[in-house]
Ligand SMILES: CC[C@@H](C(=O)O)C(=O)SCCNC(=O)CCNC(=O)[C@H](O)C(C)(C)COP(=O)(O)OP(=O)(O)OC[C@H]1O[C@@H](n2cnc3c(N)ncnc32)[C@H](O)[C@@H]1OP(=O)(O)O
């Protein structure tokens with residue numbers, strides 16, 4: 468497998484609205500997208516663009532959101548995952564499995580419209596790792 472560029476840093480927050488204010492007023496972010504719901508992933512999402520990567524703000528959506536546990540431990544929010552691009556999602560899944568790393572569920576469509584999967588943080592040096600097939604438009 469050939470690891471590609473860092474696509475985004477996932478940041479869990481109890482309030483995307485409050486985080487947008489923080490990123491705009493304290494961080495000086497100028498390219499902040501509109502928040503949208505992603506019910507299949509149990510999160511509300513908002514992209515903050517930086518020149519070389521995105522910050523992906525995620526807020527829990529619904530009772531079964533996968534980030535409830537994280538926010539219970541980190542009520543103010545915090546860095547949740549790192550996402551790297553790969554050219555081929557199935558090849559990448561087979562690669563991680565062959566290394567003995569736990570792939571969490573099956574690949575599914577992510578917020579950028581390409582296939583993603585997650586690798587367990589306990590098998591990745593404490594970092595919840597998202598693997599994403601490179602978008603065809605390069606974003
Ligand atoms: C916006 C859509 C999409 C995209 O396109 O980009 C996304 O990014 S969606 C992002 C949200 N979705 C997910 O995170 C899906 C994958 N995650 C999971 O399956 C679970 O969250 C998890 C990683 C298995 C954790 O499950 P949870 O029930 O919350 O916790 P556990 O108690 O089972 O945790 C075990 C262990 O791992 C530690 N942990 C949990 N989350 C993280 C984390 N984000 N980073 C680092 N470590 C994490 C947790 O603290 C436990 O450790 P111990 O306390 O030492 O046992």
Ligand SMILES: [Co+2]
Nearest residue numbers: 477523550597
């Ligand atoms: Co993500």
